[in-house]
Amino acid sequence: MMPRAMRELPKAYDPSAVEEKWQRHWQEKGCFHADPHSQKQAYSIVMPPPNVTGVLHMGHVLNNTIQDILARRARQEGKEVLWLPGTDHAGIATQARVEKELSKKNPPRTRFDEGRENFVKLVWAWKEEHGGIIIKQLKKLGCSCDWLRERFTMDTQYARWVARVFTELFNEGLIYRGLRMVNWDPVLLTALSDEEVIMTPSKSKLYTIRYKLQEDPNRWLLVATTRPETIMADVAVAVNPKDPRYSNLLGKKVIRPLCEAPIPIIADEHVEIGFGTGALKITPAHDRVDFEVGVRFGLEIIDILTPDGHINCPECPELHGLDRFAAREKSVELLRNKELLEKEEAYDNNVGVSQRSDAPIEPRLSMQWFLKYPCVQEAKEAVSRGDITFRPAHWAKTYAHWLDSIQDWCISRQLWWGHRIPVWYHKDMATELKEAPKLDAEDAAAGRIYVGEEPPNDPENWVQDEDALDTWFSSWLWPFATMDDECRSKFYPTTDLVTGPDIIFFWVSRMIMAGFRFAGGKPFSNVFFTSIVRDLQGRKMSKSLGNSPDPLDLIARYGADGLRFGLMRIAPTGTDVKFDEKQIEEGKNFANKLYNAARFRMMQGGASSDPAPHFSPIHIDILSKLKELHAQVADALGKYEFNACTQALYSFFWNEYCSLFLEAVKNDLREGADPAVRNATLHTIDTVLRHYLALLAPIMPHITEELWESLGYAARYDNKPLMLTPLPSPDTLLSGLSESDISLARASAAALYETANRARNLKAEYNLATNKNVRLVVKPMLPTDADLANRLALLAGAKETIVKKDYTAPRGTPTALTPLGELFLPLEGLVDVDAERARISKELDKISKEIARSQAKLDNESFVKRAPSEVVQQEQERLREWKEKKEHLLTMQSALS
RNA sequence: GCACGGGUAGCUCAGUGGUAGAGCGGCUGUUUUACACGCAGUUGGUCAGGGGUUCGAAUCCCUUCCCGUGUACCA
Numbered sequence: 016m017m018p019r020a021m022r023e024l025p026k027a028y029d030p031s032a033v034e035e036k037w038q039r040h041w042q043e044k045g046c047f048h049a050d051p052h053s054q055k056q057a058y059s060i061v062m063p064p065p066n067v068t069g070v071l072h073m074g075h076v077l078n079n080t081i082q083d084i085l086a087r088r089a090r091q092e093g094k095e096v097l098w099l100p101g102t103d104h105a106g107i108a109t110q111a112r113v114e115k116e117l118s119k120k121n122p123p124r125t126r127f128d129e130g131r132e133n134f135v136k137l138v139w140a141w142k143e144e145h146g147g148i149i150i151k152q153l154k155k156l157g158c159s160c161d162w163l164r165e166r167f168t169m170d171t172q173y174a175r176w177v178a179r180v181f182t183e184l185f186n187e188g189l190i191y192r193g194l195r196m197v198n199w200d201p202v203l204l205t206a207l208s209d210e211e212v213i214m215t216p217s218k219s220k221l222y223t224i225r226y227k228l229q230e231d232p233n234r235w236l237l238v239a240t241t242r243p244e245t246i247m248a249d250v251a252v253a254v255n256p257k258d259p260r261y262s263n264l265l266g267k268k269v270i271r272p273l274c275e276a277p278i279p280i281i282a283d284e285h286v287e288i289g290f291g292t293g294a295l296k297i298t299p300a301h302d303r304v305d306f307e308v309g310v311r312f313g314l315e316i317i318d319i320l321t322p323d324g325h326i327n328c329p330e331c332p333e334l335h336g337l338d339r340f341a342a343r344e345k346s347v348e349l350l351r352n353k354e355l356l357e358k359e360e361a362y363d364n365n366v367g368v369s370q371r372s373d374a375p376i377e378p379r380l381s382m383q384w385f386l387k388y389p390c391v392q393e394a395k396e397a398v399s400r401g402d403i404t405f406r407p408a409h410w411a412k413t414y415a416h417w418l419d420s421i422q423d424w425c426i427s428r429q430l431w432w433g434h435r436i437p438v439w440y441h442k443d444m445a446t447e448l449k450e451a452p453k454l455d456a457e458d459a460a461a462g463r464i465y466v467g468e469e470p471p472n473d474p475e476n477w478v479q480d481e482d483a484l485d486t487w488f489s490s491w492l493w494p495f496a497t498m499d500d501e502c503r504s505k506f507y508p509t510t511d512l513v514t515g516p517d518i519i520f521f522w523v524s525r526m527i528m529a530g531f532r533f534a535g536g537k538p539f540s541n542v543f544f545t546s547i548v549r550d551l552q553g554r555k556m557s558k559s560l561g562n563s564p565d566p567l568d569l570i571a572r573y574g575a576d577g578l579r580f581g582l583m584r585i586a587p588t589g590t591d592v593k594f595d596e597k598q599i600e601e602g603k604n605f606a607n608k609l610y611n612a613a614r615f616r617m618m619q620g621g622a623s624s625d626p627a628p629h630f631s632p633i634h635i636d637i638l639s640k641l642k643e644l645h646a647q648v649a650d651a652l653g654k655y656e657f658n659a660c661t662q663a664l665y666s667f668f669w670n671e672y673c674s675l676f677l678e679a680v681k682n683d684l685r686e687g688a689d690p691a692v693r694n695a696t697l698h699t700i701d702t703v704l705r706h707y708l709a710l711l712a713p714i715m716p717h718i719t720e721e722l723w724e725s726l727g728y729a730a731r732y733d734n735k736p737l738m739l740t741p742l743p744s745p746d747t748l749l750s751g752l753s754e755s756d757i758s759l760a761r762a763s764a765a766a767l768y769e770t771a772n773r774a775r776n777l778k779a780e781y782n783l784a785t786n787k788n789v790r791l792v793v794k795p796m797l798p799t800d801a802d803l804a805n806r807l808a809l810l811a812g813a814k815e816t817i818v819k820k821d822y823t824a825p826r827g828t829p830t831a832l833t834p835l836g837e838l839f840l841p842l843e844g845l846v847d848v849d850a851e852r853a854r855i856s857k858e859l860d861k862i863s864k865e866i867a868r869s870q871a872k873l874d875n876e877s878f879v880k881r882a883p884s885e886v887v888q889q890e891q892e893r894l895r896e897w898k899e900k901k902e903h904l905l906t907m908q909s910a911l912s
Numbered sequence: 913g914c915a916c917g918g919g920u921a922g923c924u925c926a927g928u929g930g931u932a933g934a935g936c937g938g939c940u941g942u943u944u945u946a947c948a949c950g951c952a953g954u955u956g957g958u959c960a961g962g963g964g965u966u967c968g969a970a971u972c973c974c975u976u977c978c979c980g981u982g983u984a985c986c987a
Contacts, residue, residue, distance in 0.1 A: 027949065214983090221987075239987055253987095286987085295987050302987085364986055409916060413982065416915080420983090516981085551923080553980070584935085585924060591917095591980075595924055597936060604949040615946035662926075666934075677946085779953045785942060812944085812952085865931080878967040886930055886968090893931070 024617065028610035030574025030603075034717040038154060046738055047159045049097035051505040058089035059097040059506035061494050061539075062160065063514045063522070064168065066105035067142055068112050071152035073548040073556055073594060074515060076566045077586060080579045080714075081545060081657060082513045083158050087713035088652055089510075090159075091742040097506045098159060099497055101166035102147055106433035106486040107203060107371045109146075113138045113432075131431050138432045152567060157575045157716050159738070166497040168489040169434070176496035177489050178437045178468040180533060185438075185456060185466045189387045190426070192438075192454040196306045197425050199379035201324030201339075202372040205429040206383050208485060209422060210520050212367040212376050221362035222347060223292060225355045226252060226269035229277045236261075236269050236280070237357055239291030241364065242301070243350060244342035247274035247328045248317040251297040253308060256282035258293050272355050273346060274331045283308050303378045316380060324377060339377075382449070384427035384436060384482065390531035391418055397527060397537050404541050406655050410516055417520050426485045433483030439465040445478045491525035494538035503534070512539040515547065543655050546592045553593065569599055576715040577603035583661040583714055605665060606718050609711075612673055613722045616700055619684055622727065623697035629752065630695035631802055636764035637676040638748045639757050640667060641703055645745035648710050664711055672703060675768050679806045702748070705732070709742050766834035767803055771810035773831040777840045778811070780854055781829060789840060791816040792824070796836035803835075827851050827911055832903045848911055855908050862901050869894040 041047060049059075060082050065075060086098040110126070113134070117124040126134040150165065166173065184190045197206040222243050225235035238252055249271050254261040261280070268277040285304060286295045299309030300318040309316060319328040324339045333349060334342045350356040367376040395418045397403045398411050405411045427436060440448045441463055448454065448463060458464045465471045470479075489496075494509055508530070514523060523542060530538035548556055556563035569578045581602030586592050629635050644667045651660035682688065683696040705728050712719040716738060723729050723737035733740050749757060774791055778784050791813045793799055804816040822839065824830060827848045829840045872878055872890055879887055 024946095026947070028947095241987065287985095291987055304987090362986090407917085412916070416983075519982095547981085549980090593924065595936090598924070600949080601935070604947095607949045608947065611947035611950085613946085618946070659926080662934075673947085674951090678951095775952065779941080782941085784940095784952055785944085787944080868931085872968085875967065881967045882930075889930080 024614050026611070026614075028574075028607045028718065030576060030606065030717065031571070033721045034155075034157065034570075034575050037717050037720045038157060041159065041736065041738060042162065044736070046736065047098070047161050048163065049099075049161045049502075049506070050095060051501045053095035053505070055093060055095035057097070057506050057510075058086070058094040059099070059509040060086060060511050060513065061497060061509055062098065062100045063512075063518075064101045064103040064166070064490065064493060065149045066108050067102040067146040067149075067167070068105055068108050069102075069149045071149050071156075071566045072563055073566060073582075074545075075149070075153070076156060076578065077545050077548055077582055077592065078513055078515065079153055079156060079158050080582060081543065081586075082511075083156070083579075083716070084583070084652070084657065084713040085511055085513070086159050087716060087738060090738065091709065091712070091740070093741055095505070096159075097161055097164075097502070097509075099164050099166065100150065100153070100158070100160035100162060101168070101493075101497060102150065103486060103490055104142075104167065104169045104433060106428060106430050106483060107205070109138060109142070110430055110432040111203070111371075113141050116141070126431060134431055155567065155570055155575060156579070159716070164497070164502075168486070168493070172499075173489065173492075173496050174434060175468060176492050177434045177484065180492060180529070181437050181484070181488075182466050182468055183533075184386060184389065185459070187389075188456050189389055190384060190455075191387075192382065192384050192427075192451075194380060194382050194452045195385065195425075196303050196378050197381045197383050198367065198369075199322070199377045199381060200369040200372055200374055201320075201322065201377050202374040203369065204322055206379075206381055206425050206427060207369060207371075207376070208425050208487075211370045213370050214365040215368045217364060217366040219362045219364050219366070221291065221360050222350075223357040223359075224272060224350055225357055226272065226294075226296075227355075228264075229268040229270055232270070235355075236264065236294055237292040238294045238296050240296055241362065242298075242343070243346040244326065244334065244339055245298045245301045245319065246272055246296065246346065247326075247331050247334070248298045248300050248319045249278055249296045250299060250309065250314045250317060251279050251281050251312065253281050253283040253286050253295045253297050254293060255286040255288045256284065258286075258288045260293060272350060272353065273334070274328060281308075281312055283311070300380055301378060306378070306380065318380065320377060320379070322379075324374075383425050384438075385423040386426050386488075387423050388421055388525075388528055390528045391421060393531040394418060394524060394527040397531070403527065403537050403539065406541065406543050410519060410542075410544050413516075414519060414524055417524060424485075426488045427480075427482040428485055429481075430483045433486060434489055436480040436482050436484060437466060437468065438480040439471055439477035440480070441465075442476050442478050487521050487525060490522055491529045492533070494526055494530060495534040507534060508537050509539045510541065512542045513545060514542070516544040517547070519544070541655075546586060548594050549591045551593055551595055553591070556594070564594070564596065569596070573599045573603035574606060574717070576606050576718050580605055580661060580715050583657045584665065586658050605669070606715065608669060608673065609715075609718060610722070612668070612677065613704065613726055615677070616697075616704060616726060619697060619700075622731065623694050623701050629749075630692060630699070631806075632760035632763035633676060633679050633767065633806065634695065634699045635749065635752065635757060635760035637672060637699065637703060639761055640671050641706055642745045642748045644710065645706070661714060664707075664714070668707060668711075672707070675764075675810075676703075679767070679810055682805060682809050701726075701728075704728075706743050706745070706748075708737060709740065712737050763797070763803070766797060767807060768810070770833040770835045770838060771807055773833045773838055774807070774811035774813065774840065777829045777831060777838070778813075781840070781842065783840075784812075787812050787814060789813050792822050792839040792841060793818050793833075793835055794820060794822050794837040794839075797834065799835050807835075829854070830903070830907055832900050837903070852908070852911050855904050855911070859901065859904050859908070862897055862904070866894065866897045866901065869897065 062082060063078065082098060086096050089096045114126055117126065129137060181190065198209065198212045200207055219241050221239055221241055223237050223239045224243065226238050228234045228236065236252060252269055264280050265282050266280065268279050271278050285308060286293065297305045297308050297314065299306045299314055299316045301320060319326060320339065321327045326334045326337050326339065326342045328335050334345055337345060347356065368374065369376055395415060398405060398414055405414065444463060454464060459466050465477055471477045495503055495507055498507060526538045530536060550556060550562040554562060566578065578599050581599035584601065585595065585598045644663060647663040648660050651663060680696045683692050704726060708719040708723050720737045729736065778789065783789055791808060791811060793816060795818055799818050804818050808814065808816040824839045825841065828842060829851055831838045869890060873894060
């Protein structure tokens with residue numbers, strides 16, 4: 016009956032061969048392909064494109080596992096699914112990567128040695144060879160993306176969209192070029208957007224410096240600053256107009272130290288009277304706020320820093336050419352020598368740091384391209400009205416706040432790798448135009464500049480802008496620029512977006528605006544913000560801390576399914592995930608459990624015949640729990656509660672199915688068992704496994720697919736891989752049974768399991784846990800038939816269960832009151848009266864406490880009067896049960912004395 | 913400073929007003945034919961502290977403390 020091969024199935028599940036096999040199979044069969052002509056309801060997700068330089072980290076695993084679960088579940092629900100993958104050209108990261116390669120050459124080279132055209136070619140070559148490793152890694156995780164539609168943010172079609180969007184926004188007057196204070200990265204030599212600057216707490220020093228009065232060099236004004244190296248660029252000292260200490264100095268002048276010159280004392284509201292000395296040096300070229308003050312007062316702008324952060328001030332030879340931080344030290348020394356340093360104190364402030372290079376940002380006056388965001392109002396309303404839902408919902412507040420205080424977006428970068436700005440200057444006036452303080456649509460209308468999707472027809476007359484666009488200026492088009500018209504008409508707007516809350520401003524909000532402006536509406540209906548994966552100390556995972564596990568290593572050791580399952584089990588909604596490898600091991604253990612439960616079925620051989628009657632209460636019980644599981648999974652996934660879903664799947668299978676049901680039916684399958692009974696049990700097992708594999712498949716796609724095939728379900732039901740099989744309906748599971756049939760069966764099964772537990776407890780307390788020769792005796796209170804009695808013996812590890820209404824136990828026989836009735840464990844000569852007495856008195860202690868607590872509650876008049884009657888009844892019932900148990904124990908106790 | 917999230921068993925976390933839970937870990941026993949990646953038993957909690965509402969609070973309100981995140985200012 017049992018094929019030999021099945022007996023020889025390995026005892027442990029090995030995911031390595033299985034996972035790759037199915038990944039290949041699914042792809043070859045085109046299982047992931049999305050058909051825009053399908054009549055089915057559309058379900059779509061665009062993958063947040065990882066950097067093309069990226070390698071898979073735990074954040075990606077979390078993110079993409081969730082997307083895969085959603086996509087696979089949607090397929091089971093009969094939807095046409097598009098999960099669109101791709102990578103981002105990641106301007107700065109990729110350029111830096113290739114520059115690093117160049118610097119390793121002998122002799123070292125820079126991009127300037129290569130020249131722009133050649134350098135860009137080198138980056139493309141690097142991308143073709145090394146880029147997109149992460150795509151291969153995502154395949155190993157089992158991601159069911161439509162890989163044929165993989166996109167890159169610099170694909171030709173995509174680039175056309177970028178140019179088109181730029182051109183339209185420019186023509187609309189939303190894009191302009193201007194001389195503005197920007198965040199300058201002195202290491203990468205490019206401007207950055209506000210979002211790319213991270214305010215970092217920093218241990219600084221506050222220096223108080225003496226600025227001598229012009230009229231009397233023996234008197235001075237004290238000015239506090241953290242940046243003495245910029246003194247040479249000071250053009251004024253400002254005080255608050257309401258500050259009485261300085262009112263008599265207004266209009267007078269002080270001598271600027273280091274690079275001596277008289278500068279005026281001015282009054283500006285911005286200065287805080289209470290801070291420092293109440294006098295602020297004004298350095299318009301090197302501070303955002305000072306720049307504004309400078310504009311208000313028409314002050315000169317003196318720039319004394321080079322783009323790479325060195326001092327450019329020949330008038331001050333001691334500092335000229337020094338790096339800004341070296342210059343800070345040096346300038347303090349010079350001031351001290353001149354006795355102009357009043358004091359120096361420790362000071363904690365926040366310093367803006369480049370997200371990309373970690374270098375402190377330099378506020379710098381620079382010619383850049385800016386965008387006034389389109390469709391801000393629509394974007395705001397889409398979320399506040401609920402057309403787009405955020406989960407967890409509180410992120411909507413962060414989003415709204417950002418939109419309320421939105422600033423123009425600096426979109427130009429001084430990079431070579433990226434979308435080059437589609438603006439050309441007329442060659443006759445290119446030089447002047449590049450210096451012009453503002454350029455906009457008017458200049459295009461006048462023919463001074465050309466802006467367009469295509470280069471101008473007479474290229475010889477034009478010079479293209481040197482700058483590239485911020486990478487996010489292409490990413491924000493991702494949900495629609497990745498699709499052709501046909502695809503868009505079926506799959507846009509997308510259904511779900513799954514991403515990290517850290518890019519809510521960089522990406523999510525900008526996509527919403529772009530969607531409204533360029534694609535006719537919202538880009539997605541739901542946004543699920545994943546948690547951030549942290550280590551057990553709660554720290555962010557990072558390369559430098561070395562606390563970031565390599566997902567591929569985890570896949571190698573625990574399987575992709577194990578990794579996915581383990582991670583989903585600990586992924587809460589709304590907070591951080593603390594990553595613990597133990598949990599991934601649990602995922603692997605669970606896969607093994609599932610495998611062995613299926614292996615057990617395979618060892619029973621042949622298919623069960625269909626249909627089979629529901630046989631005993633425990634069969635009905637497990638089917639009813641399975642039906643509940645269907646609802647739990649649907650409910651949890653509907654609310655994006657992946658941990659709850661995984662937990663429900665785990666506990667059903669391990670506890671309800673394996674530990675209780677399977678253990679209780681083993682005798683049904685033994686040789687010599689009644690064939691009808693055997694068939695009923697096999698049929699129930701097959702039903703449970705078939706439904707269960709389908710429910711689990713989105714989370715553990717490989718092992719479920721493998722078992723689906725090896726259990727023969729593929730051949731038997733749809734002859735399709737599990738991943739293309741519709742989710743079986745739970746409605747037929749208990750057909751023909753009434754509500755009361757079911758609840759009776761469940762109560763009966765619960766009583767059996769509870770009684771088996773009590774029996775095991777008794778055995779353990781008498782050190783008989785492993786002894787299978789004991790007998791159990793039940794004095795029944797509920798109808799206890801032979802079937803139930805046999806199952807009880809099996810579950811409790813006993814030789815048999817005797818059901819006897821008029822049983823009189825020998826003195827000192829261990830006993831317990833169970834839902835089935837009085838349970839005895841006759842010891843047949845092994846009676847230990849003292850042990851039993853001790854056990855009873857321990858029990859009594861516990862129960863007496865419960866009785867006291869319950870009694871006190873019921874004695875409380877206001878409880879009885881005010882609590883709902885069900886609650887009171889429940890409490891009374893509880894008390895009655897405890898008292899009954901106590902009576903039982905007391906009887907036993909007196910029998911012993 | 914402001915806003916948001918969190919603090920429950922040694923660890924990771926469930927638990928939206930009615931007997932405090934799960935998994936892991938610890939301890940004890942166990943190689944029994946699906947599974948030692950297992951099985952059975954067991955240990956373990958002032959639900960951060962204080963106050964309030966309520967017959968009843970981990971849960972609702974106020975407050976303090978701690979951790980995390982975002983954001984503003986910072987000479």
